[in-house]
Amino acid sequence: MKPLSRFILTTLAVLVFSAIITGPTAFAAKAVKVGIVDCYSGPPSTYTNDVRDAFKLAIDKINASGSLSRKIEFVTRDSKFKVDIGLSAAKELIMRENVDIMMGTINSGLALAISDLCKKEKIPFLVTFSKSAKITGEKGHRYVFSLTENSALAGKAMAESLAKKPYTKFWIGGDDYEYGHAIADATWEHLIKIKPEVQLLGQSWWKVREPDFTPYITAMLAAKPDAVIVATGGADCVPFLKAAKATGFNDKVPFIMHTATELSTLKPLGANGPEGVLGTSNYFHYFPDSAENKAFVSEFKAAYDRPPAVGALYGYLAATFIQKAYATAGSFKTEKFIDALEGMTVDSPVGKVTIRAFDHQAMLPMFMGVTKKSAEYDYLIADDIIVISGEDAMPAIEEIKKARGM
Template sequence: MVSMVGKKKSSNLIRLGSMLLIAALMVSGCGSSPKATTEKKAIKVGIVDTYTGGAAVYAKDSLDGFKLAVKEIAAKGGPKIEFVTRDDEFKPDKSTSWAKELVMKESVDFLAGTTNSASSLAVSQYAKESKVPFIVWGGMSAQTTGAAGHRYVFSTLPNTAIIGKAGAVQLSKTPYKKVWLAGSDYEYGHSVIDNLWSNLTTLKPDVQKMGETWWRVGETDFTPYINAIRSAKPDVLVVGTGGADMVAFMKAVKATGLTQDIPVWAHTCYDPATLRPLGDQAPEGVMGTNPYLANYPDTPENKAFVEAFKKEYSREPAAFALYGYMGGQFLGQAIEKAGSTDKEKIIDAMEGLTINTPVGKATLRKEDHQVAIPMSYGVIAKVNGVFTGTDLHTLSPEEIMPSVEAILKARSK
C-alpha cells in the first residue's frame, strides 16, 4: 500500500513537471506562434499596367520606381514585399480580368498600377467589392479618389482635379481669353479638360470657350484637327491627352508650326517620358504642368533619388517613376506602422500617413486617400541642346488640392 502511494506521488510529479515544461516553452517562444509567422509573411502586390504600346513608357517608369522602393526597404531590413505583373494593353476590360486573376489565383494582398484612367476606375470597383487594397500610380481620373472613392483605393499621383486647378492657375496668369478645348476622347482627356475649364472660369471669369475638338484614342493624323483649330483663331489651345497620343500630338504641333500662331497647353508636356520619345521633334514654347523633374526640385533628397534610380536603370527618373516609388514607400512604411500584414490594419496605417519623398513631405490624405504633393508649371525650351521644362513655378498642395468638403459632397450624390 505504501508502494502504491509512492507511485501515485511519482506520477503526479511527472505530470506537474510536464505542464511546467510546456508553459516554459510557450513563454520562451520555442514553440511556433501565429504572431511570429505573421510578422515574417511577405506582402504580395499584383500590378496591372500597360507594358506594350505607347503608354508603356509611363508604366515602365512606375514599375521601376516601385522596384527601387522595394529594394531600399529590404536593404534597411524592412517589410518583405513581393510582386507580380500583368499587361492590360491599355484596355479596361483586360485590367479587370487580370485583377480578378491576381486576387483569386495568385492570392495577392494588394493591387497596383493602371496607367489607363478607365482601367483605374474599373479595378477600383473590383477592389471595393473584393476588399483588396488598390494603389493607383498611373490613372489620373479625379473620380478615383473623388466621387467613386472608397476605403480600399489610394492614389499616389495628382489626379485631374489637381492638374486642372494647377493648369487653370497657370493660364489665369496669361492674357489669353478665347480658349479652344481639345483632347483624346476617353476618361482622362475629358476629366482633365472639364476640371481645368471649371477652375479657369472661376479664376478668370472673362474667358470664353470658342469650341471643342475630340479625337479617338490612337489617332495618328492630327493635321485636320490642327488646321480646323488654327482657322478658328483662338488665343490658346488647351489639350487633354496622354500616352502615345501625347507624343503623336506633340510631333504634329512641331511639324505644323502650330505654336507660332497659337499657344498650346498640355499636362506633362515637359516630362522626360514625353520628351524622350520626341527627340528633336519637341515643340518649344508649349505650356504645361508637371509635379516632378530630375533636376526639380533642386534638393539633396531629389539628388539622392536620381542617383539611385540612374544607378539601377541607367536613365533619369520621370514623374511616373516618382509615383511608383511613393507607392512602394507608402506601402512599406504603412506595414511597419501597422506592425502587421493584416490588410485592414495596413489601410488604417496608410490613412493620413506622411513620408519623406524626393519632392518633400507627401501625405495620403485620410479623408480621400489622395496624395498631396506640390506641382510645377512652366514651358518647353531647349537648354544646352536638351529639351526640358523652364520658367518653372511651384504650387503647394494647399493651392491645388480639392477641399475635403467637395470630395465628401461628390461621394454623397
C-alpha cells in the same frame, strides 16, 4: 495518334507537378505580397515600366534594410490595356496568389474596376497612374488610394496658371475619351470660376491615337483664339507637338497641355521639339534641384541606365508608403495598414507627400513649366517652373462629398 497522346499526358503531368511545387507558398516565411496589374504591352508601357522599375528598386532597398519583419515581394500581370483581361488578372492575384495589396494601373476603366473588386475583397489598392478623378472622388472608398495626380488636380493647376495670363478667348481641343473630356472640363470649370470674363470660342475633339494633328491645328488657328487648352495625353502628345512645330503653332498661339513637359513626351522629340509650350507634370529628373531628387535619379540611372520619368515617382511613393504604413501600424493587418496610411506623410524626391485622410488622394505638387532648349540634354526641358502645391491643386473636400452624394 499515340505519340500525340503521350505528349499530352507528359505535358499535363508537368503542369500538375509544377502547380504542386509552386502552389502553396505558405510554408515559406510569409512575405507581404503586392500584386501589380498594369499594361506592359503596347505604347502605355513606356510609362508603366518606370512605375514597376522604381517600385522594385525601392522594395529591394527596404528588404535589404530589414526595417520590416517581413519581406515585401511582388508579382506583375499584363492587362494589355483591356479591362476584362486586367480584371481577371486582378481576381487571380487575389484568389490564387493571395496578395495583400493591389497596385496599378494606367487604364482608368480598369483602375475603377479593380477598385470595385478591392472594395468587395477588402484589399488595399494603390493606384499608380490612372488620371481619373473618379477613383478618389465619386467612386472613392476605404480601400482605394491614389498616388498619382488626376484630371481634377491637373485641370485646377492648369486653370490657376492660365488665369494669371492675359488671355480671354480660348479654344479647347482634346482626345474624345474620358481623360480628354475630364481634364478639359476640370480646367475650364475652374478657369471660369476664377476668371469669369473668359470665353470659349469652340472645341475640337479628335480620336485617341490620331496620327496627324495638322488639320486640327490649322482649323484651330483659323478661329484665332488667344490661347488653346490641349486636353490630349499619353502617346498623342508627341505627334501633337510635332504638328505644332511644323505649323509654327507654338509661335502663333500659346497653348497649354498637361504632360507636355514630361520626359516621355520631350525625349523622343529630341532637340527639335517646339519651344514655349506650357505644360504641367508631377516630376522632372532635373527638378526639384534637391539632394533627395539627385540621389533618387542617380540610383535609378545606375540600375536601369536611363533617367527616371514621372512613373518612377509613383512607383517610389507606392513602396515608401507601404513600408511606412506597416512600420507605423506595427502590424501586417489590412485594416491597421489603411488606418496608418490615412493622413500619412513620407519624404520623396519632390518633397513631403501626404495622403489626404478624407479621400485617400496623395497631395502631389504640380510643376508648371515652359519647354526650352537645354545645353545639358539632347532634348527640351521645362523651364521657368512654377510649383503649385498639392494643397492648392486638390479639389475641396466639399466637392468630393458632393460627387459622392454625401
